[in-house]
Amino acid sequence: MSDVQLRTASGQPTRVPEDDVRTLESRLHGRLVSPADTDYDEARAVWNGMIDRRPALIARCTGVADVIAAVTFAREHDLLVGVRGGGHNVSGVAVCDDGLVVDLSLMKGVRVDPIGRTVQAQGGVTIGELDHETQAFALAVPMGLVSATGIAGLTLGGGFGWLRRAYGLSCDSLVSVDVVTADGQLVTASARDHAELFWAIKGGGGNFGVVTSFEFRAYPVGPEVFFAVVVHRGSDAGAALRSYRDWAATAPDDVTAFAVLWHGPEIEEIPAEHHGQPILILAAVHHGDPADGERALRQLRAFGSPIADLSGSTPYLQVQQFFDADYPAHELRYYWKSRYVRDLPDQLIDLLVELNAASASPRSTLDVWQLGGALSRVGVDETAFGGRSAPFMIAIEANWQRPEDDRANIAWGRQVYGVLEPYAAGGEYVNFPGFYEDGAKVVRDTFGANLDRLVAVKNRYDPTNLFRLNHNIQPS
Numbered sequence: 409m410s411d412v413q414l415r416t417a418s419g420q421p422t423r424v425p426e427d428d429v430r431t432l433e434s435r436l437h438g439r440l441v442s443p444a445d446t447d448y449d450e451a452r453a454v455w456n457g458m459i460d461r462r463p464a465l466i467a468r469c470t471g472v473a474d475v476i477a478a479v480t481f482a483r484e485h486d487l488l489v490g491v492r493g494g495g496h497n498v499s500g501v502a503v504c505d506d507g508l509v510v511d512l513s514l515m516k517g518v519r520v521d522p523i524g525r526t527v528q529a530q531g532g533v534t535i536g537e538l539d540h541e542t543q544a545f546a547l548a549v550p551m552g553l554v555s556a557t558g559i560a561g562l563t564l565g566g567g568f569g570w571l572r573r574a575y576g577l578s579c580d581s582l583v584s585v586d587v588v589t590a591d592g593q594l595v596t597a598s599a600r601d602h603a604e605l606f607w608a609i610k611g612g613g614g615n616f617g618v619v620t621s622f623e624f625r626a627y628p629v630g631p632e633v634f635f636a637v638v639v640h641r642g643s644d645a646g647a648a649l650r651s652y653r654d655w656a657a658t659a660p661d662d663v664t665a666f667a668v669l670w671h672g673p674e675i676e677e678i679p680a681e682h683h684g685q686p687i688l689i690l691a692a693v694h695h696g697d698p699a700d701g702e703r704a705l706r707q708l709r710a711f712g713s714p715i716a717d718l719s720g721s722t723p724y725l726q727v728q729q730f731f732d733a734d735y736p737a738h739e740l741r742y743y744w745k746s747r748y749v750r751d752l753p754d755q756l757i758d759l760l761v762e763l764n765a766a767s768a769s770p771r772s773t774l775d776v777w778q779l780g781g782a783l784s785r786v787g788v789d790e791t792a793f794g795g796r797s798a799p800f801m802i803a804i805e806a807n808w809q810r811p812e813d814d815r816a817n818i819a820w821g822r823q824v825y826g827v828l829e830p831y832a833a834g835g836e837y838v839n840f841p842g843f844y845e846d847g848a849k850v851v852r853d854t855f856g857a858n859l860d861r862l863v864a865v866k867n868r869y870d871p872t873n874l875f876r877l878n879h880n881i882q883p884s
């Protein structure tokens with residue numbers, strides 16, 4: 409019997425006896441996929457079409473027992489480990505070359521308690537799957553804007569969505585988590601038990617173990633909400649962004665808004681002369697009664713002479729899928745970064761408008777996320793998440809099609825990231841990390857005053873840094 413070639417956590421080649429691999433396989437209820445299997449390419453593919461990594465083994469887990477077996481095997485053999493929830497992180501760190509992937513994407517269980525308004529969801533659930541179950545009871549957990557995104561990575565990094573100003577980040581709604589830690593033990597962390605681990609998991613990313621199940625609070629939302637979507641021509645983008653900024657300063661917490669600098673997509677709702685031309689979309693959701701929402705969002709819609717207004721009372725499930733078609737899996741290439749900004753001065757608005765017009769791909773966007781509201785009322789030391797005081801986050805999304813355009817698009821993303829530095833409030837959003845090329849400095853800036861406490865949690869639960877493919881908090 410021959411050995412199997414893998415890679416250690418520190419990146420060195422290593423050989424593992426095939427007998428040991430077969431023992432792991434026999435311990436899994438799910439499958440252990442390797443390069444010889446016909447479904448290997450499907451199992452290793454992640455959302456970002458740029459990522460082409462070849463793990464040596466993919467443990468397609470179906471439950472906690474499988475996760476324990478996979479984590480134990482990885483620790484005993486000192487292997488490089490990727491953890492996959494929905495596989496949506498732009499950096500592609502859910503998969504790794506020559507390592508072992510602990511793949512939770514088959515773990516799809518969701519249980520809603522409509523009386524207690526809580527939801528239990530396994531680590532492979534996507535936002536769309538969670539929304540489907542909760543909306544059966546007109547409930548929602550704050551999640552992100554695209555339904556195929558995994559709830560796991562999103563929640564562990566924070567989680568910004570349409571309900572963030574009303575109910576906070578996704579991680580703010582956590583009640584407890586089941587985690588398989590590096591020693592292969594399952595712990596349930598909550599405000600009462602393993603409280604430091606629970607604190608760290610709320611924003612600290614995948615640093616501390618594999619979360620097999622999340623328990624969330626849910627809130628009454630829908631089935632219909634008011635959704636404002638107003639499109640402005642590029643020549644009005646600067647003025648419309650100024651009005652958005654001024655409106656945001658006094659907007660009630662019931663509404664959450666988002667401005668997208670883009671190039672007009674070829675859809676019938678946008679007049680043909682604006683296809684491929686710079687545009688600005690102002691979009692916002694009111695979480696309550698649609699009639700109240702219509703009133704609350706009237707002012708935002710009233711500015712200037714939009715080229716389209718798609719606003720109206722809309723099923724919450726439809727709002728949650730509004731941007732889905734713009735983010736196809738596998739076929740596009742993506743590089744995403746972010747900056748929290750202290751303010752949105754006119755000069756920065758003008759820069760953003762110019763940078764959008766100069767983007768290397770018409771599919772790329774610069775997104776100005778309105779923050780504040782409930783998410784900003786959680787104390788900085790109440791969760792590991794940094795960046796709660798900034799009024800806006802700017803997401804830099806380079807999105808393109810052809811491999812030969814990689815360099816130009818990544819260069820544009822990097823250029824914008826650099827240009828925004830003088831306006832930055834510090835740190836970046838854990839879930840828009842580029843390819844982690846900015847290293848330890850960004851980790852320090854992002855976690856700020858919480859970093860020492862995070863290191864202490866890391867020391868306790870993952871002292872050998874088994875879970876390192878993330879905004880890595882190094883044990884001391």
Ligand SMILES: Cc1cc2nc3c(=O)[nH]c(=O)nc-3n(C[C@H](O)[C@H](O)[C@H](O)COP(=O)(O)OP(=O)(O)OC[C@H]3O[C@@H](n4cnc5c(N)ncnc54)[C@H](O)[C@@H]3O)c2cc1C
Pocket residue numbers: 455490491492493494495496497498500501502512531532551552553554557558559560561562563564565566567568569613614615617618619620735839840877878
């Ligand atoms: C199209 C698109 C839209 C997005 N929209 C939003 C948005 O509206 N709001 C927002 O906040 N973010 C958004 N994001 C970013 C998103 O939050 C991150 O990409 C997030 O990492 C996705 O989670 P995932 O489980 O799919 O990630 P994966 O790629 O599967 O995992 C990413 C990392 O998370 C960790 N991880 C994943 N699962 C687990 C687990 N079960 N236990 C422990 N660690 C785990 C691991 O470190 C892993 O490397 C979007 C991303 C995409 C691609």
